[in-house]
Amino acid sequence: MTSPAPIEPAIARARGGGHGHNEAHGRRLTAAFEALESYPALLEARDRLLRLTESERTPIADVAVTIESDVALVAAVLRRAGGAATPHARPVESVRDALELLAPDSVHALAARQRTFDFFEGSAAWEAAPERVRLHGVATQRAAERVAIVTGYEHRDRLVAGAILHDVGKLVLAHAYPGYPHEVQGTARTPEERVAAERRELGIDHAVVGGVLARRWGLADSLASTIERHHADDGGDEAALVRLADLLAHYAHGDPISPAELVACARRVGLGAAALRSVIFELPNPLPPRPRAAEPCPLTPREREILLGLADGKVYKQIGADLGLSPSTVRSHLHNVYGKLGAADRAQAVLISARRGWLEGTRRLTP
Numbered sequence: 446m447t448s449p450a451p452i453e454p455a456i457a458r459a460r461g462g463g464h465g466h467n468e469a470h471g472r473r474l475t476a477a478f479e480a481l482e483s484y485p486a487l488l489e490a491r492d493r494l495l496r497l498t499e500s501e502r503t504p505i506a507d508v509a510v511t512i513e514s515d516v517a518l519v520a521a522v523l524r525r526a527g528g529a530a531t532p533h534a535r536p537v538e539s540v541r542d543a544l545e546l547l548a549p550d551s552v553h554a555l556a557a558r559q560r561t562f563d564f565f566e567g568s569a570a571w572e573a574a575p576e577r578v579r580l581h582g583v584a585t586q587r588a589a590e591r592v593a594i595v596t597g598y599e600h601r602d603r604l605v606a607g608a609i610l611h612d613v614g615k616l617v618l619a620h621a622y623p624g625y626p627h628e629v630q631g632t633a634r635t636p637e638e639r640v641a642a643e644r645r646e647l648g649i650d651h652a653v654v655g656g657v658l659a660r661r662w663g664l665a666d667s668l669a670s671t672i673e674r675h676h677a678d679d680g681g682d683e684a685a686l687v688r689l690a691d692l693l694a695h696y697a698h699g700d701p702i703s704p705a706e707l708v709a710c711a712r713r714v715g716l717g718a719a720a721l722r723s724v725i726f727e728l729p730n731p732l733p734p735r736p737r738a739a740e741p742c743p744l745t746p747r748e749r750e751i752l753l754g755l756a757d758g759k760v761y762k763q764i765g766a767d768l769g770l771s772p773s774t775v776r777s778h779l780h781n782v783y784g785k786l787g788a789a790d791r792a793q794a795v796l797i798s799a800r801r802g803w804l805e806g807t808r809r810l811t812p
Contacts, residue, residue, distance in 0.1 A: 470649065477620040478658055482524070484616060485575055486517035488561040494518060498553035506801055508552065509540045509602075516582045517559065517575075519609050520662075522547070525555055527663025538665035539602035545741070578616065581694055582609040588697070589690035590732055591724055596686075596715050604683060607671035611687050614655030614672070622647065634701040636691060640676045652676045685713045697728050742803040743785045751778050753804055756795045 494511050497503045512518045519540060526543035527536070537543050544552070562575045589608040593601050618625045626639070629646045633639040643650040656673020660666070667683070674680030675687040689710040695702050711721040744752070747768070754764035761772040768775075779791065788794035798804050 470647075473621040474617060474654065474657070477617040478661060480620050481520070481613075481616055481658070483560050484517045484520065485560040485562040486515045486521070487576065487579055488563045490515040490518055491556055491559050491561050494556045495553060498549045498556065501549045503549070504801065505541070505544050508549075509544060512540050512544075513586065513605055513609060514583060516579050516609055516613070518556070519606060520613065521555055521559060522552065523606065523610075523664055524662040525551070536665035537663065538668040539606045541602045542665075578612070581698070582612065584694035584697060585609065585611060585687070585690045587732060588693040588724075588728065589686055591727065592686055592689055592693075592714065592716070594732075595720055595724060598682070598686060600683065603665075603668055603671075604686060607668055607675070607683060608687050608690055610655065610659070610668075611672055611675050611691060612651060612655070613658060614651035614653065617654050617658060618643070618647070618651055635703050635706070636676075636695060637703060637706055650676060682714065685710060689714055689716075693725065693728060696725070742801075744782060744798070744803060748778050748782050748785075749798070749804060751775055752782060752795055752798050755779075755791050756799065756804060 490511060494508070497508050497511055512522050522540060522543045523537050526546045537546070547555075564576065566576075567574055586605050586608040589604050590601060592598070593604055598604065615626065618629075622629065630639045630642045633642045640650045640652070652673055652675055656669045659669035659672050670681065671683045671687055674684040675691065677684065680688065689707070692702050692707050692710060696707070708718070708721065711717075711724075716724065742749070750768060751764055754767060759767070761775045764770070765772050765775045770778075779794070782788070782794050783790070786794050786797050788797055795804075
């Protein structure tokens, strides 16, 4: 297992001193971090994951989407992969990364052990209702994906993980400090006001705590930093995307937000006023069909180009003319593709690749 990241340095940076006080914080947070390992998943999400992982033939993409529907499932799978002792172990930054490290039976066993709650149920151990936390995490994730599409942001798998886990530090604080959030945040209404109240009353905020937790789980620093810095003005591109998505999710729920802060966050990620209005207008609608590749693509860039030509309805001769290849070379590439995908013909090869997101972002290569 990965050794836990030290807690006191992060708290010291937030407070700027007070060693004895920091130690007290550390003890509280350590206990809360351990308690979070039993945070419940939605029963329906857990059961769907169990059904999917009963077969090793289930596409990783389907498994990933189900895991990403629940805060606790994402946390459990990333934590398990972060501590996995495998020959190809590396810091985990997304659910896709985790599923490349964990066998289906391992994910199945993890889901079977997962504590659950059902719709409309509360939790005696957690003041924050698990379903409310899940709904906000999913809403932030979807808002982040929409903004990523508009801005052309590429690292969507990592962004999705950061978005759904961005408030995990709130769960830690709720367990560590009785009365959180109400007694700590008081009359604060907007997200910025609540973070300011946390810093004033506790000397830390939920974002910093969430980043420390992510590192204890063995997650990649890129993901931990996104969680830790999503309320910082200099948090970097991905943290800024999550911060904007968080505001959009609050707005969609009818919660108070600062319009000026929303505009400023949009500007930081390259969204002007017109683009921001479009994103807000489209928020209630389903995301456009643009699958994220959730499995490693076995095809070469040239093979993907040729498949894209087939998807456009072109014949070998037209594809060859586009790419500076002979029809026989195009045919040879496609035979390699069929073998890699286990496809019987061109239509099946295109369908398999499109469903798994392998044609997304493909651009024509110069001859």
